[in-house]
Amino acid sequence: MEEIFERVKSIIVDRLGVEEGEVTMDASIKDDLGADSLDIMDLVLELETEFKMEISDEQAEKISTVGDVVNFIKSNQ
Amino acid sequence: MKRRVVVTGVGVLSPIGNDRETFWNRLIRGESGIGPVTRFDPSNFPTQIAGEVKDFDPLDYMERKEARRMDRFVQFAVAATKMALQDAALDMEKEDPNRVGVYIGSGIGGLATWEEQHKVLLNKGPRRVSPFFIPMMIANMAAGQVSIMTGAKGPTSAAISACATGTHSIGDAFKIIQRGDADVMIAGGAEATITPMAFAGFCAARAMSTRNEEPQKASRPFDKERDGFVMGEGAGVLILESLEHAEKRGASIIAELAGYGMSSDAHHLTAPAPEGEGACRAMQQAMKDAGLSPEEIDYINAHGTSTDLNDKFETMAIKNAFGEHAQRLAVSSNKSMIGHLLGAAGGVEAIATALTVKTGMIPPTINLETPDPECDLDYVPNQARESKVRAALSNSLGFGGHNATLLFKSYEGV
Numbered sequence: 001m002e003e004i005f006e007r008v009k010s011i012i013v014d015r016l017g018v019e020e021g022e023v024t025m026d027a028s029i030k031d032d033l034g035a036d037s038l039d040i041m042d043l044v045l046e047l048e049t050e051f052k053m054e055i056s057d058e059q060a061e062k063i064s065t066v067g068d069v070v071n072f073i074k075s076n077q
Numbered sequence: 078m079k080r081r082v083v084v085t086g087v088g089v090l091s092p093i094g095n096d097r098e099t100f101w102n103r104l105i106r107g108e109s110g111i112g113p114v115t116r117f118d119p120s121n122f123p124t125q126i127a128g129e130v131k132d133f134d135p136l137d138y139m140e141r142k143e144a145r146r147m148d149r150f151v152q153f154a155v156a157a158t159k160m161a162l163q164d165a166a167l168d169m170e171k172e173d174p175n176r177v178g179v180y181i182g183s184g185i186g187g188l189a190t191w192e193e194q195h196k197v198l199l200n201k202g203p204r205r206v207s208p209f210f211i212p213m214m215i216a217n218m219a220a221g222q223v224s225i226m227t228g229a230k231g232p233t234s235a236a237i238s239a240c241a242t243g244t245h246s247i248g249d250a251f252k253i254i255q256r257g258d259a260d261v262m263i264a265g266g267a268e269a270t271i272t273p274m275a276f277a278g279f280c281a282a283r284a285m286s287t288r289n290e291e292p293q294k295a296s297r298p299f300d301k302e303r304d305g306f307v308m309g310e311g312a313g314v315l316i317l318e319s320l321e322h323a324e325k326r327g328a329s330i331i332a333e334l335a336g337y338g339m340s341s342d343a344h345h346l347t348a349p350a351p352e353g354e355g356a357c358r359a360m361q362q363a364m365k366d367a368g369l370s371p372e373e374i375d376y377i378n379a380h381g382t383s384t385d386l387n388d389k390f391e392t393m394a395i396k397n398a399f400g401e402h403a404q405r406l407a408v409s410s411n412k413s414m415i416g417h418l419l420g421a422a423g424g425v426e427a428i429a430t431a432l433t434v435k436t437g438m439i440p441p442t443i444n445l446e447t448p449d450p451e452c453d454l455d456y457v458p459n460q461a462r463e464s465k466v467r468a469a470l471s472n473s474l475g476f477g478g479h480n481a482t483l484l485f486k487s488y489e490g491v
C-alpha cells in the first residue's frame with residue numbers, strides 16, 4: 001500500500017508540478033492538485049504504464065482523490 | 078490619418094544568442110551560429126548541420142508543468158515574449174487586456190511532438206497517444222500560449238505562410254493597430270524543426286546545403302559557391318504599439334513600423350517566380366503603404382536564403398523595384414550567420430532590421446567570397462558597416478509563393 005502510494009505520488013509530482021507534501025491520500029486531484037481534464041487523461045496514461053493495467057473512462061471518472069487512485073490500483077492489480 | 082505604429086521592445090532566441098544584446102553584438106561581429114546537428118543523430122542524412130539554439134532552459138521562463146505541455150517552438154515563443162515585454166518595460170497589469178493582442182505564427186508547428194507521438198501510435202497503439210498531442214502540435218499554439226501567459230485578450234491569431242510567416246504575423250499585427258482594433262500587439266514567429274522528418278523532407282527536395290565539413294561556411298547567400306539553405310531554429314517577438322500609446326506611457330522607441338506589403342507568385346510550389354516578380358511587388362507595396370519612394374530606402378534585410386534561385390531572383394526583384402537606386406542600397410542577409418529560421422525568420426530579421434535603423438549599424442553578409450555575376454548588389458560583404466539608415470525593408474519569401482515585406486523607419490521623437 002505504502003509502496004503504491006509512493007509510486008503514485010512521484011507520477012503526480014512529475015506530471016502536475018506540485019510539491020510532494022501536497023500529495024496526501026485525501027487530496028482531491030482536481031481541486032487540491034489543480035489537474036484539468038487533459039492532466040487527468042495524461043495521468044491515467046502514466047498510471048496504466050507504471051502499473052501495467054487498463055483504466056477505463058468509466059473507472060477514471062469515479063476517481064477523485066489520491067486515495068481513490070491508490071485503492072483502485074490495489075484492488076485491480 | 079492612419080495611426081502610427083512603433084516597436085518598443087524585442088525578444089529573441091537564435092543560433093547566435095538568446096537575448097537581444099548577445100544576438101545583436103554577434104550579428105554585427107559577423108559570427109556564424111551554424112554547427113553539427115546535435116538534436117538528433119543526423120548520420121544517415123545528406124545534410125548534418127544546422128543553426129541550433131544553444132543552452133535554452135525553458136524553466137528559466139516557465140513552470141515545469143507548463144513547459145511539459147509545450148512543443149519547443151511554443152517554449153521559444155513564450156520565452157521571447159517574456160524578454161520582449163521586459164525590453165519594452167510593458168507591465169500587463171497596467172494595460173487594458175482587451176486592447177492587447179498576439180500574432181505569432183509558426184511555419185510548420187510542433188513537428189518534434191508529431192514525430193514522437195506518431196512513434197507511440199505505431200508502436201503502442203492509439204490509446205497511448207498523449208492527450209496533449211494536438212494542443213502541443215498545432216501551429217497556432219505559440220499565439221495561444223502567449224495569450225494565456227500574458228493575459229492578452231485582444232485580437233489574437235497566427236499566420237502560417239512557410240518562410241514568410243514571421244513577416245506576415247508582424248505585418249498583420251501592424252494593420253490591426255493601425256486600424257484601431259488594438260493598442261499593443263505581441264507579434265513575431267517561432268520555429269523548432271531540427272527534426273528527422275523536416276531534414277528528410279528538405280533533403281529530398283534538395284533544398285539544404287550539404288557543406289557538412291565546413292558548417293560555418295555553409296550558409297553563403299549571394300556567393301557563387303552557395304549550395305542551399307541551412308536550417309536554423311528560434312523565435313523573434315516584437316512589441317508593437319500605437320505611437321500614442323507608447324508616448325503616453327513614456328516608452329523608449331526602437332523604430333517606427335511604417336509599411337507592409339504582401340503578394341503571391343501564383344507560380345510554383347517551391348520555386349520563386351522568374352525575376353522575383355512577386356517579391357518585387359511586395360517591396361513596392363510596402364513602400365507605397367508607407368508613402369516612401371525607393372530613393373528614401375537605405376537598406377534591405379534580404380530573404381537571402383543561400384539557395385541558387387532565391388538569391389538570383391531576389392536580386393532581380395530589388396533591381397526591378399528600385400531601378401538605379403538598387404546600386405546605392407545596402408543589402409544583407411542575416412541567414413549567412415543564423416541560417417534559415419523558417420517561420421521565425423521574419424520575426425528575428427525584423428528585430429535585426431529595427432535595430433539597424435535605430436543604431437545605424439548594418440550587419441554583414443558573411444561567407445561572401447566568390448562573387449556571382451548574377452548577384453551584383455552591395456551585400457555588405459563580411460564586415461558590418463556604420464551608415465545612417467533612414468528607412469529599411471525586411472523581406473520574407475515563402476514556399477507556396479508567399480511574399481511579404483515590412484518597412485521600418487527611423488523614429489526621432491518629434
